[in-house]
Amino acid sequence: MRGNQSHGFHVMEETSQFTLHNGIRCFYLWETIHCQCTHDIQFQPFHQPVTSFHRRRRRKTICGTPLLLIKSFTLIYLQELPFIIHSHFFPLRSSSRRRAAAVCRCAATKPKRTTKITRRANRDYPYKLFFTRFPSSQQVSEEQKHRTAAAEVAAMVVHGSSGTTSLSRGETLTLLTVAGASLAVLANTFHGDGEPLVASLALSLAAFALCYAMIRWLGPTFVAAGFRGRDLLKPRRPELPECMGAVCAAVYLLTVIIFIPFPFYKDIVAATSGGGNRDVVLKAEHVNEGRFLHRFPHSKLASYLGAIISLQTIALLGIGDDLFDIRWRHKWWIPGLASIPILVVYFVDFDVTSIVIPVQLQPFLGELFDVGPLYYVYMACIAMFCPQSINMLAGINGIEVSQCVVVALLLAFNDVLYLATPYPHPATDSHLFSLYFLLPWIGVSAALLCHNWYPARVFVGDTYCYFSGMVFAVVGILGHFSKTLGLLLVPQFFNFAYSTPQIFGLIPCPRHRMPRFNARTGLLEPSITPWSADRQPHPIIALGLRLLAQFRLLKIVIDDEGRFVETSNFTLLNLWLVWRGPLREDRLATEITFLQLGLGLFGLFARHRLALLVFKEDNWSTVQH
Incomplete structure (x- = not known):
């Protein structure tokens, strides 16, 4: 009582x-x-x-x-x-x-x-x-x-470590229905030509049901194992299970491994007895050397397996970060190590290092320009930036997962544009490859979002951020649309560029830069970096801070003597609060998510329509015409 x-x-x-x-x-x-x-x-x-x-x-x-x-x-x-x-x-x-x-x-x-x-x-x-x-x-x-x-907090939360671990009757029936329907569709695909896209969609729904249930069941287990953290943006700071991104990664990897036979079903049938080779006699050397399937697309299988190896590597490294809390200077290179398998596959199967030159520069540089090994450096930078950018735009309930779901949906929409052409597109296989990896990730991320949205029941951990960013890097590199991926990550690029003064030590960087919770109003306000009288910024840096404040890109407090008292932290979330004023946590997450969606849609429009102003042709636009 x-x-x-x-x-x-x-x-x-x-x-x-x-x-x-x-x-x-x-x-x-x-x-x-x-x-x-x-x-x-x-x-x-x-x-x-x-x-x-x-x-x-x-x-x-x-x-x-x-x-x-x-x-x-x-x-x-x-x-x-x-x-x-x-x-x-x-x-x-x-x-x-x-x-x-x-x-x-x-x-x-x-x-x-x-x-x-x-x-x-x-x-x-x-x-x-x-x-x-x-x-x-x-x-x-x-x-x-x-x-x-002072009681302006309009959130009703049952505080506790993880709440109940059992599913309600309605949730159980819904998840069983989704899983049963997906398995039925999956079994039906073998009666035709395999239909890998339908099979991927069915497996994605099954992954959603499994991930949703496992997150609920494993919450207390994670807390007992020490994977727990406090929600600092709530009045009572409840303790919640952490590192639930590892559950999503495990379910996702299980899904894509089960999916391996489906995209190669027709090739397997054509190369074995189902393809008219029933009467082929095995020779003695086949026992020692094996049988080589001439019709089988080994390059596609290599790309698929290389992507899985990279994702498994980043999952292990992400869990290690959650366990040992690796420093920023060290964790920045973690995705680069995980990208080695996909870079090797790209070198063996594709090895295109030329870039298309804009029309305005073609008289000077030609139509194509070969950058050589620098192209692999560029792809490695993509693999390192994507996970870190997701991890940097974080700190409030649901923001990590929601931005990833939006980017994944936009990438899937971009793939559908290429698949919906009246004639087969040369890049069809690349965009099918992308969909095979994106659809299951959308499924498990949607399940996690149900638990991580405000008020959060679980935390995602660094594992989810690393894994999600590597999924985008894999489909962008092996799907050959890294420029399109960059257009969909504009908020992440801005957040990184805006954070550079604190990342590179020009301005003190606190441990947590997320917005601060005002207990009197129940709203979020920009978090601050305090300045003391004996520790003031360099005059050049102080001038830059004043200029940013003039353009409302920063919130600063100056005393009567002209000394800095505090400045807001350099993150997109804090900047949005500077522009919009104090907001509730769910309202802030919703607005940033819609910002990601709006900029992403404009990026796709620029990629497929405005690109004709710079290049002679666009792949999707030329096929449409």
Whole structure:
């Protein structure tokens, strides 16, 4: 029977019955509670399993909701109550107990404003809270306004390490339906020519179901093993399972390995007995040397296996970073080591190191310019930048996964543009290869996003950032569209360029540069780097900081003597808060995600339409015409 006091009010968990506390008058009418409070609201927990009686009462409550509302409004006008909290709780299994936590937003200055908030107390226990404010004849003191304004956090979270580990009945049925349908489609593909794209889509749905369930089940295991971290942007800083990107990586690798026979199904049939070679007699040397399949595309298989090796390597290195917290100066080279297999495959199978020169420069440099080994340096830089860029644009719930899902969807859309042409495109195989790796990653990332979106139940860890960036590097390099990939990572490029003053030590760089949480307002504000009187920036750097502040690219505080007191940290998230002002965490993540989507769509438009202004032809545009 304990509560947690935060911001001037109490929040009691595992609530199903309420009693009088601190001057609160409660009228328990089915599941409608009318409260008149002077300072704080406190819910007293009463542990009681949900039985069949409660389920019957729940059905009666739903049917009688209009009548309850009429009674509620009658009581309000009779009592002049400033608050009404009308909650509907979904029944749990008889072995479970009701859990909920409510944060009441007591904005006395806006009594007529109505807010409807819907959250999930935990994954098998959704609930709805309706906050309605009514005018009161009581005089609201300044102290009460201060206390109620401090309760501006509109997030309802059941705090704990990982919440429940069991799936609800609805979730179980949904996941089983998705997995069963995908397996049925997968089995049906063998009756035709293999249909690898359909098989990849089916396996992606199965990967989503498996990853969703495994993240839920393995949460307490990760916490017990020490993979846990505190959410610093929440009032109570709950402890959550960390490194769940390793689960996504494991499910993803299992999916792409199972998928290996599907893209080569027709080649296997054509090169074996199914291709008319039933009467081929094996010779004695075949026993020692093996049989060589002349029709089999070994180069495609080498590309596929090389990509898997690179992804397995980056997964191991990412887990090592989560375990030992490798320094930035060392972790920057980790993706470069993992890119060696795909660079070797590129050298053996393709080895094209020439770049197309823009029309304006062709009179001086020619149509093609061979950069030689520097092209491999360029591809290695792509492999190192993609994982690090995802890892740098992080710090709030859902931002790592959402940006990766957007980039993966845009890359898949770009692949579909090449596959939807009326005539076979020369780059069809390359873009099919890209889709084979992107679709399963979208599936497992969507499952992780369900748990990592605000309010987060798990953390993704560095493993997910490294692995996701390497997936993009693999499809960009072996799919031969690295320039298109760069156009889709414009926010990441900007965030890296904007962060260079702190990355290279020109300005002090704190351990965490994520936005800071204002407990009084419940909003995120730009995090800062403090300056002392004896530690001031170099005059040239100070001039640059003032120029950035003039263009609203930085927030600075200067004292009366002209010395720097604090400056905002150099990240895109902090810059967005400088432009937009304080925001809720989910609002900030949503806006950055839509920024990624908008810039990505414009990048695809520039790649396929505006590129004709610089180059003579564009692959997709010329085929369309």
